[in-house]
Amino acid sequence: MPRLPIGAGFEGLVDYLRVSWRGLFSAIRAFIEVLIDAAETVISFPPFWVFAIIIAAIAYKRSSKGIAIFSLLGIFFVEGLNLWPATVSTLSLIFTATAIALIIGIPLGILSAKSDPLNAVLRPILDLMQTMPAFVYLIPAVLFFRIGQVPAVISTIIFAMPPAVRLTNLGIRQVPKELIEAGESFGSLWHQMLFKIQLPLAMPTIMAGVNQCIMLSLSMVVIASMIGAGGLGSVVLTGVSTLKVGMAFEGGLAVVVIAIILDRLTQGKSLKK
Amino acid sequence: MSKLIVNSLYKVFGSNPKQGIKLIKEGKEKDEILRETGLTVGVNNVSFEVKAGETFVIMGLSGSGKSTVIRCLNRLIEPTAGEIILDGKDLTKMDKKQLIEVRRTAMSMVFQNFALLPNRTVLANTEYGLEVQGVDAIKRKEKALESLILVGLEGYEDSYPDQLSGGMKQRVGLARALANDPEILLMDEAFSALDPLIRSDMQDELVDLQQKMKKTIIFITHDLDEALKIGDRIMLMRDGKVIQIGKAEDILSNPADEYVERFVQGVNRSDLLTAADIMVKPWTTVGINHGPRFALAECKKHGLETLLVTKEGRILSGTVTINEIKKAISEGKTTLHDITKEDEVSRISPDTNIKDIIELTLQSSIPVAVVDDDGKLLGVIIKSSVLRALMSERGGDNA
Numbered sequence: 001m002p003r004l005p006i007g008a009g010f011e012g013l014v015d016y017l018r019v020s021w022r023g024l025f026s027a028i029r030a031f032i033e034v035l036i037d038a039a040e041t042v043i044s045f046p047p048f049w050v051f052a053i054i055i056a057a058i059a060y061k062r063s064s065k066g067i068a069i070f071s072l073l074g075i076f077f078v079e080g081l082n083l084w085p086a087t088v089s090t091l092s093l094i095f096t097a098t099a100i101a102l103i104i105g106i107p108l109g110i111l112s113a114k115s116d117p118l119n120a121v122l123r124p125i126l127d128l129m130q131t132m133p134a135f136v137y138l139i140p141a142v143l144f145f146r147i148g149q150v151p152a153v154i155s156t157i158i159f160a161m162p163p164a165v166r167l168t169n170l171g172i173r174q175v176p177k178e179l180i181e182a183g184e185s186f187g188s189l190w191h192q193m194l195f196k197i198q199l200p201l202a203m204p205t206i207m208a209g210v211n212q213c214i215m216l217s218l219s220m221v222v223i224a225s226m227i228g229a230g231g232l233g234s235v236v237l238t239g240v241s242t243l244k245v246g247m248a249f250e251g252g253l254a255v256v257v258i259a260i261i262l263d264r265l266t267q268g269k270s271l272k273k
Numbered sequence: 274m275s276k277l278i279v280n281s282l283y284k285v286f287g288s289n290p291k292q293g294i295k296l297i298k299e300g301k302e303k304d305e306i307l308r309e310t311g312l313t314v315g316v317n318n319v320s321f322e323v324k325a326g327e328t329f330v331i332m333g334l335s336g337s338g339k340s341t342v343i344r345c346l347n348r349l350i351e352p353t354a355g356e357i358i359l360d361g362k363d364l365t366k367m368d369k370k371q372l373i374e375v376r377r378t379a380m381s382m383v384f385q386n387f388a389l390l391p392n393r394t395v396l397a398n399t400e401y402g403l404e405v406q407g408v409d410a411i412k413r414k415e416k417a418l419e420s421l422i423l424v425g426l427e428g429y430e431d432s433y434p435d436q437l438s439g440g441m442k443q444r445v446g447l448a449r450a451l452a453n454d455p456e457i458l459l460m461d462e463a464f465s466a467l468d469p470l471i472r473s474d475m476q477d478e479l480v481d482l483q484q485k486m487k488k489t490i491i492f493i494t495h496d497l498d499e500a501l502k503i504g505d506r507i508m509l510m511r512d513g514k515v516i517q518i519g520k521a522e523d524i525l526s527n528p529a530d531e532y533v534e535r536f537v538q539g540v541n542r543s544d545l546l547t548a549a550d551i552m553v554k555p556w557t558t559v560g561i562n563h564g565p566r567f568a569l570a571e572c573k574k575h576g577l578e579t580l581l582v583t584k585e586g587r588i589l590s591g592t593v594t595i596n597e598i599k600k601a602i603s604e605g606k607t608t609l610h611d612i613t614k615e616d617e618v619s620r621i622s623p624d625t626n627i628k629d630i631i632e633l634t635l636q637s638s639i640p641v642a643v644v645d646d647d648g649k650l651l652g653v654i655i656k657s658s659v660l661r662a663l664m665s666e667r668g669g670d671n672a
């Protein structure tokens with residue numbers, strides 16, 4: 001049997017897109033760079049200890065005293081490892097990617113809750129996006145956006161978006177039928193239905209989607225160090241590739257600390273019940 | 274005058290509903306159609322009229338199409354065919370905008386499981402209908418508070434639904450519907466989720482409220498006792514069809530077929546019950562030689578408009594009304610002789626059959642008196658004791 005020329009065909013497609021759509025890709029690139037810079041400026045503006053106090057305060061309000069103390073100590077710990085600058089860079093990527101993933105994902109989830117055909121089309125695509133090994137996104141991202149933070153953010157958006165779409169869709173579909181009927185029977189317009197009934201009632205589920213989206217972003221941003229995303233991921237990567245076990249371990253610890261803080265912060269109180 | 278006229282309403286669920294209607298018109302039954310085509314006939318040629326200010330009850334077993342009918346009225350469910358005429362305008366022909374206007378101003382719905390928004394306070398729930406209409410915050414709060422007071426929920430404005438009991442939740446549901454000041458209230462098994470005692474209270478309150486409000490109410494229930502207590506007229510449904518429409522006593526005394534008869538079975542089975550079994554002691558009576566001032570005090574004490582008057586040996590003389598008592602006082606009369614009316618009150622013997630009592634009690638606004646052969650007052654029959662008797666007779670069915 002002759003070898004199937006799928007690889008060659010794909011290369012051809014990528015080449016075609018790269019050449020013919022160059023303008024679009026560089027516009028996207030520029031746009032995302034601006035966002036990353038903005039995020040980084042904001043996060044690195046306060047000294048680490050001020051940042052730590054702010055996070056602890058938010059954790060105290062949204063979650064518990066324990067989490068607040070953990071956040072405070074965690075950030076001091078990261079600084080103690082000299083990894084605060086790398087953490088800032090990682091957080092900037094996470095926030096940029098998550099923000100874009102949510103801005104696209106939540107409306108998409110709302111639309112697919114309202115339209116069964118759209119839902120039927122989206123479902124396999126989302127499955128595919130989530131089950132593909134994360135590395136697979138890295139290569140086309142590099143081809144279109146070269147290496148660096150931008151392709152890292154792009155592949156993170158793709159990887160992290162599915163739960164936002166899925167859980168928004170689920171949350172809205174789970175609103176009890178009688179409440180929808182009540183809304184209709186009082187003459188709600190579609191946007192009143194959405195903003196006064198469906199979204200508020202779906203909010204806990206949507207927040208679970210946001211939480212998952214952030215956690216997936218974190219894991220992807222770490223992996224994306226392979227294409228030059230920098231940050232904590234590259235600390236681990238350098239450690240591993242140069243056999244500096246201690247350095248890799250410290251980088252790994254910092255990732256875990258950040259992961260726990262982000263997770264608890266976005267879970268809030270509602271999901272703990 | 275008819276507020277609402279429903280003409281030949283059909284609803285067929287499934288992918289090709291028109292085909293279902295064709296089959297119905299060919300004389301096929303609901304289960305045949307389901308078996309052959311997979312279409313569910315929800316409502317089959319239903320017609321009825323509801324007068325302004327009337328409480329119209331739709332009754333039937335589960336699955337008989339009650340909810341589908343009531344949801345067709347505000348088009349939460351699109352009818353497959355038929356006309357729904359509200360104040361002369363056909364609702365089924367209205368466009369989206371007109372329909373929303375009708376839902377906002379003409380009809381409000383109360384739901385079986387309350388359908389309150391859990392993230393909103395009682396007040397904010399009550400305001401919902403006004404809020405979507407764009408009524409300004411001050412005015413809608415004022416109106417919402419008014420209707421909360423009407424249903425007896427003053428002081429609970431800031432509570433959340435999950436802090437309330439079932440009965441209170443449904444009061445919020447009712448207040449939310451009333452806040453819009455609709456002409457028509459649609460109530461789909463509004464009390465069915467409540468415990469029997471609370472349910473009975475709510476029924477009483479609805480009847481009281483209705484005397485003040487004079488809304489047009491369409492009330493769904495699967496419970497005969499509730500239908501009898503609340504309804505001016507009752508429509509019985511089975512398999513999507515109307516079986517009988519009439520006043521309570523028509524349905525009890527002339528059931529249209531065995532289905533209705535089975536519904537009112539308790540009444541027939543209670544053939545053996547007599548007045549003596551269900552009569553109660555009157556709240557109070559006055560002697561004919563008593564002065565009108567004493568009679569007035571008794572009226573006030575018991576909250577009665579009419580008193581039973583007896584003479585020596587507890588022989589029933591008749592009744593006096595509060596207005597006549599007041600008149601007698603101003604005229605300086607010292608006894609009740611002149612103002613006692615003999616014929617206002619119905620008298621029955623203790624062995625009267627319950628079937629005949631039902632008609633009498635439903636017709637008269639004052640209790641029916643039970644007297645022996647000498648005219649001695651033995652007790653009175655009030656509506657609720659008749660209902661209670663029927664209810665306990667039918668206890669097995671309610672389980």
Ligand SMILES: Nc1ncnc2c1ncn2[C@@H]1O[C@H](COP(=O)(O)OP(=O)(O)O)[C@@H](O)[C@H]1O
Nearest residue numbers: 286313314315334335336337338339340341342
């Ligand atoms: N959305 C629907 N799709 C298909 N069949 C339905 C739907 N809603 C109701 N039905 C069917 O229509 C019939 C009447 O239902 P319903 O109006 O809910 O009865 P009731 O309120 O008297 O219990 C039942 O056979 C029910 O299964």
Ligand SMILES: [Mg+2]
Nearest residue numbers: 339340341462
């Ligand atoms: Mg029903």
